[in-house]
Amino acid sequence: MPDKETSVTFKVQRFDPEKDKQPRMQEFIVPTRRGMTILDALLYIKENLDGTLAFRTSCRMGICGSCGMYINNYPRLACHTQIAELESAVVTVKPLPNSPIIKDLAVDLQPMFDKHKSIKPYIVQENKTEESNLTHEYVQKPEEVEEYEQFSYCIKCGICVAACPTSASDAKFLGPQALGQAYRYCADSRDAGSAERLTITESNHGAWRCHLAGACSEACPKGVDPGLAIQLLKNKMAKQALAGPQKNKKVAIYPEPKEIKPRVAVPPFTAK
Amino acid sequence: MQTEVKPRPNQLGIVGWFWGGNYKIERYLYILHRVTGVGLILFAMFHLFETTVMRNQGESVWEMTMRFLANPIFEIGLILVGFAFVIHMLNGARLIIQELGYLLGRPKRPVYPYSDAIRRKRGITMIFMAVIIVLMVVFVLNRFIGGAV
Structure with a gap:
């Protein structure tokens, strides 16, 4: 398990529809540190080892849903998965199954x-x-x-x-x-x-x-x-x-206010 | 001129029924349910062939069929059919109940660490599994001790 700075082998599935007939696996050695995520490692590969690696990412905090990948035979968000939690010196990263591959790890959703x-x-x-x-x-x-x-x-x-x-x-x-x-x-x-x-x-x-x-x-x-x-x-x-066919229920609507109360004024001592 | 590049299909296909990744027990019960289902259909076809076509050929053919079937391979096969029947019946009962939305509980706010309804109700699955194992043991004892159970 990489606690201090250690190296992890990343086996990443590559596929370029303009060049490749079949997907292939490519290995990268990535220096890891505590708290590093799979997405961090992929960004490291893209910035330092192979700029042609294609994958989708955006928010880096598990909100946008862009970086879904098949990591060590399990579908996960790359930004939400720490390398350490996989407890493996070799990490395989493939595109999500059941969605067509556009390029490398980017699938067509x-x-x-x-x-x-x-x-x-x-x-x-x-x-x-x-x-x-x-x-x-x-x-x-x-x-x-x-x-x-x-x-x-x-x-x-x-x-x-x-x-x-x-x-x-x-x-x-x-x-x-x-x-x-x-x-x-x-x-x-x-x-x-x-x-x-x-x-x-x-x-x-x-x-x-x-x-x-x-x-x-x-x-x-x-x-x-x-x-x-x-x-x-x-x-x-x-x-x-x-x-039998269910009749649509009546949607509850908030009743119209009978009178509109004036907004309470801001206390003068709080206004500059 | 730029040619349009189509995305490469990436469906796992039927292989995906059997191997989809490192999942937990319910995913493997799904596989077991499919395998036992197919096994029972094959057995039913074989059994119907045996008890209709072969039986109607006359006494000598029937006796020959019985001699052919009286060997350890078919004996083990019959035990496996018994296991498949018990698994498919009880796991099927669990699936019918849960697939109709019962014994799964109600939606819950997703608070980390997340848990899903099927895992929260794993006890129910385990009860069904325990009954399956007990019935399997009873079936084997009944088969070998010859009605002693």
Whole structure:
């Protein structure tokens, strides 16, 4: 385990679509230090050893979801994974499986984004004008927020899709990311679009293709638990199938204020 | 003129069912469930062939089939079928219950270190696994001691 400054061998998968027919592995020796992440090592390689190495990164703090990679046979965020925690003198870095490779470690996440868009990832309203031009404030209790809050932390990094065995063999499968987000919006008390969303998720490549391997939830770097969201989505779908099409519930709206109280003035002694 | 370079497909394919990385027990139960499912289908086809086509050929063919099947390889195969049946049935029951959203608990705020519902409810999986192992032992004892259990 690299505690002091030691060297770690990085085996990085390279693939240049303009030159290579098959991906190949290239080795780099990287001097490491305490707290150094996989992303730091890749940046070191790019700056000092091989400037042609391609990978995607942005925030460096596990928020943007750009640097999802297959590190030592497990999908992780490169910026969120310290070299020391891998406890290995050799680190293999490959692009995320189940997403097409653009170059080296950069994958094309467009198919995932298209699936995400297909499940209507927004609050659907009965009144379509109200959907885009809100005139009211919604009412939501804390317990209603808890129903979907966990799933709203998704950063769309594609790690769950890389971990999913169904996505491995079915390219049309909506995938844990999109299905998890479908439940996130269906469980939102402000939403009135469950019926139309469930029509999409019960397709041949929808939620019933998930067989609860649990890998998506295990690998998710943000604790979003898409596996739980999909099973709760199936519960909703089963109930809708048994009870018939569910009528959209009335969205709670904060009542119009009867009178507008004037804002309390700033105490004069605080104003310069 | 610049040519458009298409991204290289990177689907793991069916290999991805069996090996997708270093995951925990539920991911391997998924593999076991698939393997036992395929095994049971193959056994059912073989068994139907044996008890229909071979049986209808007359007594001598049936006796010959029985002699052919009376060897240690098929005996071990039958034990494996019994194991596969127990695993597929009980793990299937767990999957049906959990896939309908039960015995998984409710969503929780993601506070580091994160835990997911399946891991939080691993006790339930372990109970099912314990019952599977007990039934397997009973099956083997029953097979070898000949109805003593």
